[in-house]
Amino acid sequence: MNFNQKNSFVKRHIGPTESEQSQMLQSLGYSQLDALLADIIPDAIKNSNVLAATDGVSEEQALAELKALAQKNQIFSSHIGQGYYPTHTPAPILRNLLENPAWYTAYTPYQPEISQGRLEALFNFQTLISDLTALPISNASLLDEATACAEAMTFCKRLSKNKTAQQFFASKHCHPQTLAVLHTRAAPLGIEVVVGDEFELSNFDAFFGVLLQYPASTGAVHDYAALVEQAHSVGALVAVSADLLALTMLKAPGEWGADVAIGTAQRFGVPMGFGGPHAAYFATKDAYKRDMPGRVVGLSVDRLGKPALRLALQTREQHIRREKATSNICTAQVLLANIASMFAVYHGPKGLKQIAERVHAITAILAQGLKQLGVSVLNSSYFDTLTIQVTDAATLHQQARQQRINLREIDVQHVGISLDETTMPEQVVVLWALFAKDQSLPSFDKLSAEVSTQLPKNLLRNSAILTHAVFNRYHSETELMRYLRQLADKDLALDRSMIPLGSCTMKLNAASEMLPITWPEFSQLHPFAPIEQAQGYVAMIAQLKEMLCAATGYDAISLQPNAGSQGEYAGLLAIRDYHISRGEGQRNICLIPQSAHGTNPATASMAGMKVVVVACDDNGNVDVADLTAKAEQHSSHLAALMITYPSTHGVFEHAVVEICDLIHAHGGQVYIDGANMNAMVGLCAPGQFGGDVSHLNLHKTFCIPHGGGGPGVGPIGVKAHLKAFMPGHQQHLDRSVGAVSAAPFGSASILPITWMYIRMMGGKGLKQASSVAILNANYIAKRLSAAYPVLYSGDKGLVAHECILDVRGFKEQCGITVDDIAKRLIDFGFHAPTMSFPVAGTLMVEPTESESLYELERFIAAMLKIAEEIAQVTDQRLDANDNPLKNAPHIAEELAGEWTHPYTRQQAVYPLPSLLANKYWPAVGRVDNVYGDRNLVCACPSISAYEDE
Template identity: 60%
Template sequence: MHPFSEPSTVDRPVDQPSRSPSGGTAASNGHPREVLSPFVARHLGPTTAEIETMVAALGYDSLDALIEATVPGGIRLQQCLDLPTGLDEAAAIARLRSMASQNQVWRSYLGLGYANTLTPAVIQRNVLENPGWYTQYTPYQPEISQGRLEALLNFQTLVTDLTAMDIANASLLDEGTAAAEAMTLAFNARKVKACKTFWVSEACHPQTIEVVKTRALPLGIEVMVGDHRQFDGATPVFGVLLQYPATDGAIYDYEDLITQVHATKALVTVAADLLSLTLLRPPGEFGADIVVGNSQRFGVPLGYGGPHAAFFATRQAFARKLPGRLVGVSKDTYGTPALRLALQTREQHIRRDAATSNICTAQVLLAIMAAMYAVYHGPEGLRAIASRIHHQTQTLAQALLNAGFSLGDHPYFDTLRVSVGDRQVEILSRAAAHRINLRVLDDETLVLALDETVTDADLRDLITVFTDPPLPLPGGDGNHPSSESTSERVNSNKIQNPKPPHHPITPSPHHPITPSLRRTSPYLTHPSFNRYHSETEMLRYLYRLQGKDLSLATAMIPLGSCTMKLNATAEMLPVTWPEFGQIHPFAPLEQAQGYQQLFADLETWLGEITGFAGISLAPNAGAQGEYAGLLVIREYHQQRGEGHRQVCLIPQSAHGTNPASAVMAGMTVVPVVCDDEGNIDLADLEAKAEKHQDNLAALMVTYPSTHGVFEAGIKDICAMVHRHGGQVYMDGANMNAQVGLCRPADFGADVCHLNLHKTFCIPHGGGGPGVGPIGVKAHLVPYLPGHGLVNGVGGAQGIGAVTAAPWGSASILPISWMYMAMMGTRGLQRATEVAILNANYLAQRLAGHYDILYTGQNGRVAHECIIDLRPFKKSADVGVEDVAKRLIDYGFHPPTMSWPVAGTLMVEPTESESLAELDRFCDAMIAIRDEIRAIEQGEAEADNNLLKNAPHTAVDLVSDWHRPYSREQAVFPTAFTRTSKFWPAVNRIDQAYGDRNLVCSCVGMEAYED
């Protein structure tokens, strides 16, 4: 029985007045009585009356009738989903609180690239918990994204400065993924194409090694793991991966080794601890080609593994091969400096199966937090934090030496390797009594890593654990400046130029950091890292940047395929609860029972919604889900002795990550054409499935289609692929048009990834975080992703780890749990129905003014529609970019541009937008059509008009005006904009200039001296 199977006492029938989100009949879709949680009315934009108005405008007598006309009857569910009844907000929070209380927040000194941290309150409240930051979309429209782009440029600068590399991207998913991307870059750049060996130091974090091995296997790359001190170059390799400091804390001088590797023309990747680089010589100074790592300890909670922002830095020579997003500096129409994403950011959409990576996402919200942590503390503050941690580690090391323990033979930063002999069980037992987690390296060795949250009292407890009865803490009672609590330092207004920590005693550390390993070069010299150290200044800086960005807190963001809907506050509250945020990803499972219950609920609910037998929550982005799902299919064929099945059929309309993911999974992409209606051409599919039947691995299909329609032939498509020996992978980007109405597993899909950051309400955060779990049918359950550091994860014959943490971005899963718990069975279905209603209403209102490119049966669209702007290029020389930028003047984020069809806008209103907001958007689009008509009829100049000059800024308004239209027409085109104007920060940006003149980090202080 489901944990929420009892009816909620606060549920109300839909015939109650006003805000009840009704519109259907009481017994629709097998429901004996339609009962909805009060939260459903909060989530849905239209009221009951508005739903009835829209339904009538479409020519139907009920919402059910519209759904019957839109969704093919052959795939419709005949009864409701078996999910819990929805709870109201207070009841859901209370239920989740009870679950969270089962998590035990111990002090974890486990290391492995994860550290507890103190999130400055000004950043937690004003970034992480602020919808002005977390509801933004990917900054593909740079004129209304300048604040977020500046924050990401700060992140890139932070990374390049600390690593001493030339260029860095705007973050990746996690350290393991970043290391795997580095391997791929080195593989693609190798000089000897026959060489397929990648060498990895055994001193790397074990989860990183496992993710690298998973990525290498389908590409035919051999991963050799060994002691870097024994590396002799006898075996040709194309790349080497090193850890700095090593996973056991040792700091090695890699310079001679790197010189040796470079002599063989191979590339060297160093996985580095970013904070340690404030004290240690950076990898760029001793020859690294690529530097990767995790910025988590820069103020981002542990969160049981994520989300965190990884980083990837490299030399300028590889700038065009850099995976992920890259923020660059360009200029606008008037030469004003402006930021935007560089071209290669979306290269997978352009190059498809020739792309070098399927990464189209980043961990933007977390990268912004890490960057702002560095901005707030500044270079001296970061060094003070690192110095304090290192001093504490020296103090602890001396105490352990005094107690007779043996430490490692190398310098260390914050992590100690302690040989305990036969006392390990005794020490671990005492640690448990103090609610302390230590890492077991082997039967006689423990590893412990300190962090910025450690106090002198914590040090005493650690010494007690090892030496009971305890020895005195070296250095006296700890009453010296360095023992000031970190929370006090975080909130101090005097942190701009803090003095180095003063230590009344000088312990004799076993192996101090030698001069050759110490950092001497400056870093973070840009003004952004040297101005905002008081909370007043920091707060103003954050709000100044936020004001330059359009988010859901400003207006509707009607992006097709991206589902920018409400991220309810009640869903977001649990993210910052310590019971979810302060758990180490490799803490013992018995300390994370609340998380385990959360995972079990989500797996059960998502399985019921999709019809699949097994769910993996590991993938931490949609593209990661694609990749994981295809690896599961690959392993299924391998285990059946059909490893030769490597052909993947992909419709030409597919999202660009689909073919890129297929190539990463070792498959050969064969495109399938679409017919004039935008559907998969069944004849072409049949021909290619038959041609490749001996080697067919899979078909990747999006449903509803990328063109925004329910293809009536989806069951036949799946059956056709199965008939020829292949599996069906469904891209779940559009699952929000299916929930409660149909299920992928029922109509033939074998695997499907789900974008929890779309359908299930995890916010986009400016382009990340995301979660992309996969569901599979029973025959594929044995191959679900596993994890070498945690038993019981994945299937019995599971593929290797696809993410560094066992459950990916675990700390944001409570958002989706809250959404489903509050919506309940019928509420989830109602959300789908209203999403379809809103899209069809919008399409019908605009149909008399624009051509709607594709429709399904009965002339209906699914949850999104494509507006064809191509005719205006010929009639008025107006392109899709002109219309998009003019929409900014009307206060909207433009819809998806030129995808899946060039010269079009793909619009998705979602279920969360009200009738008033839909009408406001339609009115804007109709007004823009009139502006185009004025050009067509010669009433407006062809090259100097409202569209060509859009978007218009406040500076335009007060500048000399020599344009053939009024200021009011330009910036206040509607009554709404006169009272609620959103001002773009810059005019239209010259994208080509930025790509020709690639600048991707902040300039130094000297540029501001004049």
Template identity: 55%
Template sequence: MSLDYAARHIGTSAADHDTMVAAIGVPADGRRAVERFMDVAVPAVIRTGSPKGAGLLPQEGVSEAEALAELRVLAAKNRVLSPMIGLGYSDTLTPSVIQRNVLENPSWYTAYTPYQPEISQGRLEALLNFQTMVGDLTGLPVANASMLDEATAAVEGMLVARRAVRGGGDVFVVDADTLPQTKAVLAVRAEALGIELVELDLAGGAALPEGIFGALIQYPGASGRIWDPSGVVDAVHVAGGQVVVAADLMALTLIASPGSLGADVVVGSTQRFGVPLGFGGPHAGYMAVRTGLERQLPGRLVGVSVDAEGKPAYRLALQTREQHIRREKATSNICTAQVLLAVMASMYAVYHGPEGLRTIATEIATKTALLRDALAETDAEIRHDAFFDTLSVRVAGRADAVVAKAHELGVLLHRADADTVGVSIAEATTTDDLKLVIAAFGGTAPEQFDAALDVRGLPEGLVRDDEYLTHPVFHTHRSETAMMRYLKSLADKDYALDRGMIPLGSCTMKLNAATAMASITWPEFGRIHPFAPREDVPGYLEMIGQLEQWLADVTGYDAVSLQPNAGSQGELAGLLAIRGYHRSRGDVQRDVCLIPSSAHGTNAASAVLAGMKVVVVATGEGGDVDLADLRAKIAAHADTLAALMITYPSTHGVYEHDVRDITAAVHEAGGQVYIDGANLNALVGHARFGDLGGDVSHLNLHKTFAIPHGGGGPGVGPVAAKAHLAPFLPSHAFAQDERHRTGIGPVAAAPYGSAGILPITWSYIRMMGREGLTEATSAAVLAANYVAARLKDHYPVLYAGEDGLVAHECILDLRPLRERTGITVDDVAKRLIDYGFHAPTMSFPVAGTLMVEPTESEDLAELDRFVDAMIAIHDEAERVAAGEWPADDNPLVNAPHTAAAAIATDWAHPYPRELAVYPTGSVAGKYWPPVRRVDQAYGDRNLVCACPPIEAFA
């Protein structure tokens, strides 16, 4: 095996493994330490490994240079043309300062979701900029910190409208001029929830039906038409419904905001704000709402609060809405956001400011008007007089010929039907592109276009005249020097993997290798429209096919869909596949989903959104599923049982020995087994879901397969299934591979979801090979057990298997410490910041605990540094219990300590400053949190979700 990459990815060496296995207490027997350890740690009943076979996962990995060379060959098979298809995807220009300092910067892409706000102030500020940008442009007061894509945001908008109209009907009206992919995703999601979709030509004056709870309007329309929807908005309100508007943010710099026209919810995509096309993603969707709907918002909301000194500090607001608290009562299953892309979009607005955005939009509108004038000289008919960036052009019977000619000339256009061609202008569209389009229509382009900016395509009554982006942040960083320093200052406030270990249980914060990241900005991957013709994307399709095959191999399934663009959406897709399977067999009554009480909250939320009823199964004292209770629940719901959702290893970090008995019991009752793939990092190369009795699983490529978390996204959540469920996996009418056009319909806007980051996982698997992936699993499980062994005398390990070992994560019980000393799990988490660590997962799945997952990426020195910090914190807590420090004034309850606090003239605490800020005695590499402990409750009581005035920081 080539260890060139695997040895660099796995932090511990063979010598380290000897030390770690000895600490755990596994006796030597002449074999490698990690081999004999895994023989004990992984139950024999689940061990199946992965079969070897031609065309499946390569046995050995390749070097980094070899992987990049192979990827170059694949990329070269894609043809980069000028993408003028439109339909919600625009050819944008990413400012180099943002590409280099955000997208390619590990300070941004290796960060985790900002659940620990004190060490996330930089990305929280960036997201607050995003919310302010969206709120200003949409004309609504509150926006969230990004959605997965525009189609998903439209679905969530529909659900917000439904919740806002209590006792209303089940009809949701969709404007006929809505993006086709949005209509398709709405149809899939509405059907599962019993919502009736009615498509109407709202601009044409179609009458609203009875029983509506809301309506969706595309503004501007998919055809490019701009019209005043305020009359329809009023009519929907009179009928008792809510109005969702899907809007183009770039157009909103020039035309009236939806909020000013009466919209209740506005959704869309921020892709054209500097985020590459990437064959469909990842892109940050957005949602903004009117006053009164703030607490209905799905996803994440950044708010302003204060820290322990009363100074402004950012944090995630209204976290009680999270799925792990509300579970089956959750109104959305959205878990991850698209933070990295939201940061890029927000910084695009910060860099250009309102004047720059208006200029970009005006240039787009001008080029569109110039093209309209030139095409009007041909026999083509321009369908709409009012437009921004898109023209719908009628050429009787010649649409195919025009699109083919444009393709021959190097431009991609949209064939709407046999008589209609769509043309969309973007920031990156050149006048040479316009000339090629004119030639494709059979016209003659002028030698030189009029250079004067002109927005004559906009309707006079809808020209925007109010100010937006007035906050100083959108007026300060105009030079590249200033922008670079702003981005650096924000990154310096944060803690990411480039500073140290992030030992988050359930989240697998392994390193995302620079080599694996290298290709995502290549134009052959980044500048490809998701609806480009098949002949232009053979490299993408080959890479996707290989990934499908490799992932099926390591999971034991027969088919894989890469479309879901988050783990939660993979869950939903898998449950919809089960639902579709049962209905195809006439078992429409099967709608009960059994879920263990320990499961991640998105499991229950996804089940409800798939039209299922959740029945909770108890877990035993050891963290395993209670088999007796499971059998009782199966018997009680035998005729209506649709599925069981379990996580393996369990959410408690344990390999369950009776997993095969569990899956067999469900199958005997006619149900299907969904195995949540969140913990696949503990199985790859050693066991496979499909061999354990799983029928379908989602995987988290941002966890097990090394796609970056990016501060809370992007993610990819492929769904893998056995052959009998394969016909019910996600599909898409625009999929380039005909295999992916048949199924339940789409769960994401693009055929292959966030395809632009799939080269990362491709590279990771290609460089690791089967042997490297197996070694990575072994190293991860060994690291977790080493940490558990060294800490068990200080913090009880809550759950372990029959052999006394854990899987890839361990749960440390801090409740005895609290009872003895008064020190809480929050105090320990915040004190870890002073020691230079991100805290483990707090109070999930058990309140008052820390769940630790060290991953395979960390070396032994870092593991020991973390263990030593946890032991030192334990000893500090004991000093509080002994009365050495007061319960309300000690290093733990006051943590974290900022530099400003340390140098304050008045130091009235009973412990020394040195202990507060240099608890290990070392001053090297000190991380200084920018704020003291954040007051979470204050921020919820005083909800502020846009950039505060500068005076607040005085």
């Protein structure tokens, strides 16, 4: 008997059993999986032997190994501040939202009928932000505070009336990581960031925009009203990075004239996590709504006239505007925004203000006690942060760390202390003791009875906050638990059925992968804690980089980019800086195939490059002749080619090595988009067949969940010659290249998910996962090909890990559109495949390796039944305008009323017998997109309006 633990994880991750795989292979005409792959993957790139054929370990062993690493992290009392604070995540939110697959496995809510729950939570988030900032429109989250400030900078550039100005003023009182990201983002765009003291400026003529921190990074609270007026007088816009908790007590930026408010919602229940993920926010005036980056949730109506939420103003998005896009943001931080919104729902306006008042009061007690001890507190006003003058900061930090306390490092004569909702009186006493020397300590109780607010009286908030019903009801755990369940029940996530989205790789997010993210050793570490306190993270990150290098064939990895969009940007910046270092700064042409992701041209524009589009041939491949002509035409200025591999059309292009060689021959670099890496791991490696840099979507290929639209992680892999040009960070990395995200390692707290996945799968398991993903896609393509032509395939009629079903002909035949098919799938309990990308009017299907044959057959049965219904419309057995497809999805409420349709109730909601046992009911009918944009509502009604209704 073998007493060693057996690794069963690979079989639990991969859906089809060995016998099911054999059955699928036989239907495709193959006896072995390797034979199928040999006919799909070009000989020139296969079997690179980069990823070693290693065995993975059991879930229990992987968790034990990771726990041992985690325990190398040291969790000190954190008083560093600088935009990151310890916070309490309420247990019902932790259990029922963050740890609940109904929330974390959901996809971006592009299909609103099956996303009403998370859309409502995001609607609450927008309301929270608009209320606290006193600006009428907010988006549904951005990536982090620093990148949100960078978005605000380019936003001001577009909208400022001071059109000749090329300078952006940023207060020296902004957080250092924000200033660093601003400089990175500004350089390729020819923007000069001027950092200085806003109160020493005599005029703003040279600036198109101004960025302020409120309260300042030093803790001071300034009145900016006069300064805003001065900026507006010359046509400049003013952006304010504001602390949300402070805004419960302070006059809101919108009340003293700010045009934009940005910041982070981290301290609303989201752990620091060594830097992320955290939801950033962006709020602005109504007049600027169409230029605001990110997604906006709006209120519309459904087919029956019921209120229904949806993503609004889609025409602003990068996938539509491409190189003319105002931002390349694709991933948001939905899961984290939902935590923050529920933190506000749970506490309500009174609870939030009580938290803020307690934080401010305990800071005032600390300050008064320090003054009694003769300590020089430089702030005359503050909310939660003090700047203190000392004679020897280094010694003080050393003494503090001996007591497991981290203070903010400012310079040799100054330290910072920030308090938060977790700070207890005994911690204040310990802080006093650090400064007391031989003096007796102040009395906490006595000072608590004496201190008063240290906020400027003219900046105290008088306006009401969160007067909406949702923030004034769910304050008991019972009520919140039921509210979260009610919202989750409205949604269709991976815990209910497969999500067959092409290009998005919605695979299993295993429970054992998710467990470590809530371990305190990972979740409670400040990103700017001394690196010696983060040795567990350092070791885990080093191992993860090795794993990802092995999977990609690249020589180095940066984990700083906290979304695929940021990874693309970091990759192109590396290429840009590489050319500049060689004296070839004129290289600014980026070749991009017409089938590319919308983020690609948007990113190239942000990196200061000019986009030149390359044609695709009739088979969806890059047109090599057109590429050759354009590479020759732009040879001396060619910076890069951006391609996706396998192609966006779901095919392994045979000319990929030739394409890479061609670009290199003209002095360019090859950027290979990692969106489709799930077809390559263990089978071929972009770093081996010609790629110079790729970004990876850890939230696709490597199992970090989509979270309803975020978080994401988009690290870049580079060849050795680009290693020096990966993003740097002033805190831990010594490269001169700028930071692309606020924290040194981006969204570090979710990196354990990918570490666990790779450790448990091993090289063998990863290769098997890629292989089965390709098998599943080809099985679906073959089974559906008679009803739905497969638009693109390789020379042997096979696809990669996804396939494009051509449904355009139905519109001509009988008026049935791609939207009708997508919405009808909801009645069968499925999320739609990717619609109209990369080809308008088509469906792109990606089943992933995690779906069993049972689930594949369930999807196939639904699609074939829909094909039958389309045939019935075509031959007029179903009415052309009043049929199950045009009216889909059908809701329960409709069944209870008078039934006026010429088809039966049973056909509407139980089109297949299998649905009788497991029926998903959408909360709303088909949503009217046009109505929602024409009647834009992006925040909850007040209690009075709610009661009137």
